[in-house]
Amino acid sequence: xxxxxxxxxxxxxxxxxxxxxxxxxxxxxxxxxxxxxxxxxxxxxxxxxxxxxxxxxxxxxxxxxxxxxxxxxxxxxxxxxxxxxxxxxxxxxxxxxxxxxxxxxxxxxxxxxxxxxxxxxxxxxxxxxxxxxxxxxxxxxxxxxxxxxxxxxxxxxxxxxxxxxxxxxxxxxxxxxxxxxxxxxxxxxxxxxxxxxxxxxxxxxxxxxxxxxxxxxxxxxxxxxxxxxxxxxxxxxxxxxxxxxxxxxxxxxxxxxxxxxxxxxxxxxxxxxxxxxxxxxxxxxxxxxxxxxxxxxxxxxxxxxxxxxxxxxxxxxxxxxxxxxxxxxxxxxxxxxxxxxxxxxxxxxxxxxxxxxxxxxxxx
Numbered sequence: 001x002x003x004x005x006x007x008x009x010x011x012x013x014x015x016x017x018x019x020x021x022x023x024x025x026x027x028x029x030x031x032x033x034x035x036x037x038x039x040x041x042x043x044x045x046x047x048x049x050x051x052x053x054x055x056x057x058x059x060x061x062x063x064x065x066x067x068x069x070x071x072x073x074x075x076x077x078x079x080x081x082x083x084x085x086x087x088x089x090x091x092x093x094x095x096x097x098x099x100x101x102x103x104x105x106x107x108x109x110x111x112x113x114x115x116x117x118x119x120x121x122x123x124x125x126x127x128x129x130x131x132x133x134x135x136x137x138x139x140x141x142x143x144x145x146x147x148x149x150x151x152x153x154x155x156x157x158x159x160x161x162x163x164x165x166x167x168x169x170x171x172x173x174x175x176x177x178x179x180x181x182x183x184x185x186x187x188x189x190x191x192x193x194x195x196x197x198x199x200x201x202x203x204x205x206x207x208x209x210x211x212x213x214x215x216x217x218x219x220x221x222x223x224x225x226x227x228x229x230x231x232x233x234x235x236x237x238x239x240x241x242x243x244x245x246x247x248x249x250x251x252x253x254x255x256x257x258x259x260x261x262x263x264x265x266x267x268x269x270x271x272x273x274x275x276x277x278x279x280x281x282x283x284x285x286x287x288x289x290x291x292x293x294x295x296x297x298x299x300x301x302x303x304x305x306x307x308x309x310x311x312x313x314x315x316x317x318x319x320x321x322x323x324x325x326x327x328x329x330x331x332x333x334x335x336x337x338x339x340x341x342x343x344x345x346x347x348x349x350x351x352x353x354x355x356x357x358x359x360x361x362x363x364x
Contacts, residue, residue: 007040007049014052015060022073022092029076029089057090064096072096164212165241174246175216178204182253185218188245189238197244202236203253206264208273210325214240217264217273224256231256235272276323283326284341285316291336292316315340327352 006017021038023030032053040049061073072093077083178185185204188197202218220234260266264273271278283300292306292314300318307315316337320326322345330339330349339346 005041006038007042007052011056011059014056015063018053018056018060019092022090024092024094026074026076026091029074029091031087031089035090070096160212162212165239167214167241168243171240171243171246174248175204175207175240175243178246178248179206181248182258184221184249184251184253186247186249187216187238187243190242190244192242201249202238203257205257205262205267207240208237208264210274215273216240216243217267219257219262224254228259228261231262232270232272235267237273237275271321271323274321274323274325276321276325276327278321278323280319281322281342281345283316283318283320283339283345285330285337286340287314287316287333287337288312289314291333331356 006014006021009017018035018039021035032050035053036046036050039053040046042049057073057075061071061075061079064070064072070093071079074091074093076089076091077086174185177183185202186199187202188199190197201221202216203221204216204218206217208215208217216238218236218238219231220236222231222234225231256262261270267273271280286309287295289312295304295306295316300316300320304316304318307317309315327345327348330337330345331352334349334353339349
């Protein structure tokens with residue numbers, strides 16, 4: 001309730017205070033006389049204040065219509081109808097929020113629900129669902145008639161060839177809690193090559209999304225050191241789907257984990273968030289002319305250069321990180337391209353290709 005009678009405020013403040021004081025259900029709808037108990041208490045000026053209240057209600061209804069495209073301020077009988085012989089009553093639609101609602105806002109929540117919610121704890125997913133229910137109730141027709149609303153009928157995301165793994169919601173909940181509260185985490189981790197999960201302590205740093213996999217970036221417990229490189233040796237990435245249990249320990253992570261060099265952006269720059277050697281290399285490829293076309297559209301790096309060798313081949317050079325994902329891509333391009341440099345990477349790709357050929361030959 002306002003600290004003072006609403007009538008004592010300026011008009012803009014009166015409208016906001018009036019909005020706050022109105023009930024949120026039809027069952028609790030109030031009349032002008034009842035509203036006057038909080039609106040004005042000057043008996044000598046009661047008639048004028050009551051008239052101001054009527055005008056403020058009309059003004060508030062106009063604002064909701066003009067700005068929010070909503071009939072949130074409801075009058076019984078309805079606005080525009082003759083109330084002769086009746087007592088008009090007022091209330092706010094319970095689904096209405098004064099949050100700014102436009103097509104971009106609704107589109108954001110729709111996309112968050114459709115593409116991101118599976119990575120969030122159950123409680124977060126429920127909040128998104130509740131928000132969408134509210135938004136759709138408020139502005140359903142306007143949104144679906146808007147350009148962004150119509151996009152929903154023209155968008156689809158195709159699944160990866162390999163489906164996303166199942167994530168344990170309790171594990172995700174604990175990871176989120178540990179990250180937000182800067183607490184240590186005890187996890188049971190199932191390595192692919194081990195029979196049983198191993199329990200270990202982690203200083204959690206953040207989550208990494210790679211394709212449809214989610215990884216927890218963190219550090220092994222260790223003492224602070226003056227040399228950051230020593231601490232970087234303790235960095236680890238854990239596939240979240242292989243964490244069978246996660247327990248938040250009521251013990252803060254050390255201050256050194258918060259150093260600038262250990263932010264997720266810095267760790268990415270240092271090549272710590274992907275598998276492979278992750279060192280920067282000068283990649284040189286010989287690529288067939290037509291296969292090279294997509295590299296004009298989707299370059300390997302900002303410094304990529306493509307030169308013509310002859311009518312059949314192009315040479316592509318780019319500075320890239322030597323990751324497992326890069327090697328997987330080069331293998332997938334093997335019938336269309338050849339690694340020229342570096343020679344070490346060429347040897348790795350050749351070995352993988354020869355192993356694959358042997359598998360197919362053995363299968364005959």
